[in-house]
Amino acid sequence: MKKVLSGIQPSGSLTLGNYIGAMKNFVKLQEEYECYFMVVDLHAVTVPQEPASLREQSEAVAALFIAAGIDPARSNVYLQSHVPQHAELCWLMTTLTSMGELERMTQFKDKSSGKDTVGAGLFVYPALMAADILVYNADLVPVGEDQKQHLELTRDLAGRFNHRYGEFFTIPEPYIPKVGARIMSLDDGTKKMSKSNPNAGSYIALLDPPDVIRKKISRATTDSGREVVYDPANKPEISNLMSIYAECSGLSLAEITGRYEGQMYGGFKKDLAEVVVAALEPLQERYHEIRSSGAITDILASGAERARAVASVTLQGVKDRMGFLPPRSK
Ligand code: AMP
Ligand code: TRP
Secondary structure, three states: OOEEEEEEEEOOOOOOHHHHHHHHHHHOOOOOOOOEEEOOOOHHHHOOOOOHHHHHHHHHHHHHHHHOOOOOOOOOEEEEHHHHHHHHHHHHHHHHOOHHHHOOOOOHHHHOOOOOOOOHHHHHHHHHHHHHOOOOOOOEEEOOOHHHHHHHHHHHHHHHHHHHOOOOOOOOOEOOOOOOOOOOOOOOEEEEOOOOOOOOOHHOEEOOOOHHHHHHHHHOOOOOOOOOOOOOOOOOOHHHHHHHHHHHOOHHHHHHHHHOOOOHHHHHHHHHHHHHHHHHHHHHHHHHHHHOOHHHHHHHHHHHHHHHHHHHHHHHHHHHHOOOOOOOOO
16 A cells, blocks of 8 residues: 655644645545654754643644544554654765755745754754655655655655665655645735744634634735636735635635626625635534543554554664664673
8 A cells, every 4th residue: 555644843723724735635645545644743843842832732733633534543643753763764864965955945945044043953854854754655745835845855865865775765756736735824925824924814723713714814915906816926815715715615716716706805705704614613623522532642652653663664774774783682
């Protein structure tokens, strides 16, 4: 069975962008693949995290995976830090990665720009992501558009290892949705919707109550003009809202265009709010049930146990090929 792996950082409340760009596909792919869905807590600490909030968010993201429809009996759901092989393989990957490659990563440039000091962890972050993927020999990696460059580096590193030490790693393919791969911020159609934006009005959190969702959508900025037409180059803001509508309703962009032809933004936004509320309500209900049931601890324990079993075999194979002597017991 082919393998799927992906991860989401527990660095704030997950947004509709995370859901549409990544999690929706996790749920779809688990039907046909052996799946590994991680809460990437080691990635989250590449920028400072409050310990109490890291603990809370780690459990919250895991619960959201399940609430979104990931079946823990079928897919492995776990915390990255519970599988030490990720960090160890990351170290080996950094030795294959050049400084120049890491300097070219646009996420690093964005996150480090204007900062007085930048942690080395933020710089080597893509090597850890490569280790995450390669340690299971994942075939497919469902992510949003912003992760494409990291995936390309992962593919290069896998190829480099194979070339130097003999065929070993599977070269993973990105799986990026056609619509919704880059959901934009509600206050600026040129920036991606992000949970780390200090303006909470710029994103819809998956756990926002219905009235908050309605308010945020009614305040979302819209392009000049008044027609509901999909034209991302010239009308990024209304096009973004239409993508959200499509992804939350299951309608195509053409159907939405037809439905709102000749109408103004106001009515469209009102309907959009109801579509988003209806899409998130069942997820929110399941989320609260899962959190209060206390089931997450066991789910994470068995997910990590299965993940460690696979990861340790790959890591040993890597170390053998690179020339590390195996440990011997006396
Ligand atoms: P992160 O929150 O950075 O850990 O991202 C987790 C996953 O969600 C990654 O696959 C991202 O590409 C995806 N993602 C994050 N923000 C967005 C967005 N605004 N639109 C689409 N996908 C996104
Ligand atoms: N870097 C990804 C993000 O910020 C999260 C991530 C870490 C990931 N490891 C991964 C995604 C492995 C896919 C596969 O969105």
